[in-house]
Amino acid sequence: MSKTLIRGAQVLGGDVQDVLIDGETITEVGTGLSAEGATVIEADGQILLPGLVDLHTHLREPGREDSETVLTGTRAAASGGFTAVFAMANTHPVADTAGVVEQVYRLGKESGYCDVQPIGAVTVGLEGKKLAELGAMHDSAAGVTVFSDDGKCVDDAVIMRRALEYVKAFGGVVAQHAQEPRLTEGAQMNEGVVSAELGLGGWPAVAEESIIARDVLLAEHVGSRVHICHLSTAGSVEIVRWAKSRGIDVTAEVTPHHLLLTDELVRSYNPVYKVNPPLRTEKDVLALREALADGTIDIVATDHAPHPHEDKDCEWAAAAMGMVGLETALSVVQQTMVETGLLDWAGVADRMSFAPARIGRATGHGRPVSAGEPANLTLVDPAYRGVVDPADFASRSRNTPYEGRELPGRVTHTFLRGRATVVDGKLA
Numbered sequence: 001m002s003k004t005l006i007r008g009a010q011v012l013g014g015d016v017q018d019v020l021i022d023g024e025t026i027t028e029v030g031t032g033l034s035a036e037g038a039t040v041i042e043a044d045g046q047i048l049l050p051g052l053v054d055l056h057t058h059l060r061e062p063g064r065e066d067s068e069t070v071l072t073g074t075r076a077a078a079s080g081g082f083t084a085v086f087a088m089a090n091t092h093p094v095a096d097t098a099g100v101v102e103q104v105y106r107l108g109k110e111s112g113y114c115d116v117q118p119i120g121a122v123t124v125g126l127e128g129k130k131l132a133e134l135g136a137m138h139d140s141a142a143g144v145t146v147f148s149d150d151g152k153c154v155d156d157a158v159i160m161r162r163a164l165e166y167v168k169a170f171g172g173v174v175a176q177h178a179q180e181p182r183l184t185e186g187a188q189m190n191e192g193v194v195s196a197e198l199g200l201g202g203w204p205a206v207a208e209e210s211i212i213a214r215d216v217l218l219a220e221h222v223g224s225r226v227h228i229c230h231l232s233t234a235g236s237v238e239i240v241r242w243a244k245s246r247g248i249d250v251t252a253e254v255t256p257h258h259l260l261l262t263d264e265l266v267r268s269y270n271p272v273y274k275v276n277p278p279l280r281t282e283k284d285v286l287a288l289r290e291a292l293a294d295g296t297i298d299i300v301a302t303d304h305a306p307h308p309h310e311d312k313d314c315e316w317a318a319a320a321m322g323m324v325g326l327e328t329a330l331s332v333v334q335q336t337m338v339e340t341g342l343l344d345w346a347g348v349a350d351r352m353s354f355a356p357a358r359i360g361r362a363t364g365h366g367r368p369v370s371a372g373e374p375a376n377l378t379l380v381d382p383a384y385r386g387v388v389d390p391a392d393f394a395s396r397s398r399n400t401p402y403e404g405r406e407l408p409g410r411v412t413h414t415f416l417r418g419r420a421t422v423v424d425g426k427l428a
Contacts (some may be wrong), residue, residue, distance in 0.1 A: 004418070005035045009043035009379060013345025019048060021375040024417040028371055041413060043379055049349045050084025051355040051376035051414065053365050054326065055146070055175075056229060056301035059085075059116070061107060062100070063092025068306040068396045070107035073326070074114035074150040076304070076395035078421040081378035082114055084357065084365040085096050085304075089121040090151040092168040096121035096132035100339060105142035113421050116125035117362060121143040122163050122174060126152050131159065134166050147360045150229055151276075153211060155181055160215060164224035173225040173251075173359065176215050178236070180275065183207035188317065190278040191265040198266065200316070203278045205233040212236050216243035216250050216407035227359060228252040230303050232277040234287035241296045251359050253301035254288050257323055257333035261285075261401060271312050271319030272401050275305075292351060293342040299356045302329045306397030324395050327389060331381065331407035338382070339408065345382075366418075373417035384410035392428060 011017050011029070011196040018033040019026060037270065059073040068076075070087070077085050087104055089095035095104060096339045101118035108116025120137035124130045124303040126149045137144040147167060156161045163174050184207045189195050191202025212228055219226040228240060243250045257275065262282050265273045273279060298319060305322025312319055333352065337343040343351070357366025367373040387406050390398035414422040421428050 002012050002039035004041065004047060004420070005033060005038040006041045006043050006379065007035070009046050009048035011048050011214055012349050013047050019369065019419045021415065024375055026369065026371055026373050026425070029369065041379070045381070046412060047345050047380045047382055049081070049234060049345065049378045049380060050353040050367055050369060051365060051378050051416065052081045052330065052352045053360070053362055054085040054302050054304070055299060055356040055360050056150070056304065057085040057087055057304045057326065059087045059091070059104070060091065060306060062103060066308045070104065070116060071111045072394065072396040073304070074108065074111040074116060076326040076393060077114040078414045078416070079394045079411065079427060080328070081190050081380065082326060083089065083414065083416050084115040084117065084362045085374040086119050086146055086360050087115045088150045089119050089148060090126060093124050094121050095119070096124050098133060098136040101137050101142040101144055102140050114416065115362070115365065117360060118142045118144055119146045119148050119175065122147045122149045122154050123159060123349060128152065128154055128156055128159060131162060131166065134172070138170050138172060145172050146175055147172060148177065148229065150175065150177045153177050153179040153181060155211070157214060157218065161218050161222060164219055164222040164226065168222060168224040173227050174229040175229050176211065177229050178208045178211035178319055180207040180210050189266050189359065192263060192281060194263045194266060200266070205235050205280070208233055208277060209235040209239055212239050216240070216248050219250060220246065220248045225249045230255050230257050230258065230277055230301070231288070231297060232280050232284065234284050237287050237291040237296055239356050241291070245409050250369060251298040253299045254292055254297045255303045256300060256325055256329045258288055258402060259285065259292070259336040260332050269315050271314065271317050272323065272399055274316060274319050274321050276321040289336060289340070292337065297361065300329065300333055300351050300352070301356065302326050306395055307399050308397065312399045324393070324397050324400050327393055327395065328400065328402050330411060331409045333408040334382060334390050335407060339371070354358070361391050375415050377415040378411060379413040381410050381412050382408065384408065386410060
């Protein structure tokens with residue numbers, strides 16, 4: 001069994017301590033720990049966090065291995081400091097049966113870079129007409145706890161109610177892609193001043209907000225859990241805040257790109273900025289940051305959405321929606337939340353590890369940095385500044401909106417159950 005001593009790290013951005021890893025477990029946390037028999041990492045000035053957990057990742061396998069595979073996606077995740085990711089169901093075939101989720105789960109086990117927890121589809125084929133095999137997926141080896149038709153909204157209220165009732169029996173959660181389909185027909189970007197000037201079909205905020213309002217009321221009626229994927233508008237924040245004040249069991253996520261980027265970037269017509277939900281206004285961005293800071297929004301989730309070059313290097317209307325995000329997420333959160341004073345590093349640990357692990361029930365992840373806990377850890381150099389070069393990505397895809405942009409922070413080490421998956425900023 002190997003030993004590693006992380007010396008002089010700021011644990012959750014607080015006290016400077018040494019952390020000793022022996023095998024898969026943290027065995028000691030303190031000062032002046034013995035380095036006998038251990039590999040020593042000098043972590044002066046670095047922040048030690050619990051391994052990050054992403055509740056919203058697209059790994060594309062099976063079916064779209066030209067975009068990403070479980071192996072390349074988990075390598076990207078490790079590079080970004082993640083030790084667990086939840087893989088969305090919009091694969092080919094759709095992850096709507098025990099067989100498909102078990103395949104994804106097995107591929108994750110084989111990768112060795114990051115734990116992969118499959119998300120099961122809510123409806124068969126993501127078609128919104130008939131519930132998928134929710135119980136069978138939960139009872140499978142994959143132990144599915146989160147269900148979502150992400151990429152499509154469960155817009156039928158009866159189907160959504162039945163799904164909430166079904167998952168309640170085993171403590172699962174339905175993660176809703178809030179997009180009223182009729183209100184977004186032909187939509188290309190956020191509906192507002194910029195869309196009017198560019199002549200692009202507008203995607204109104206109410207298309208998101210109306211579904212969230214309906215679903216929090218359904219969750220209250222059923223007494224079940226609902227999670228809102230990639231919340232993007234100031235109005236959505238107010239609905240979730242209201243629902244929580246009523247005691248409704250709702251959680252919500254925001255993506256890094258919705259914390260930083262606005263619809264003004266669409267003036268370039270660069271399809272790298274085309275995403276679902278669309279980039280919104282500066283007012284929305286500021287409301288999302290405040291909501292993440294005050295806990296109305298529970299977590300940051302990447303919505304890592306890899307696409308092959310040909311699906312993005314084309315005219316705006318024909319381009320696929322989505323951005324890669326696993327390898328830049330922590331840097332964007334540092335810039336938008338830590339450096340603005342809205343969150344400290346303990347808050348980052350909560351929004352990117354503790355809370356997503358709790359929502360998804362990721363056993364062994366999102367745990368305190370203390371003796372006896374699994375050694376799922378991320379070491380970050382917050383003083384680093386670097387220009388994003390997608391050629392350096394571990395992901396198979398390169399569709400990042402941050403190419404050429406300077407971002408702060410760098411993951412120097414990632415540990416999955418005590419084994420280094422990233423060492424000195426490079427994949428092990």
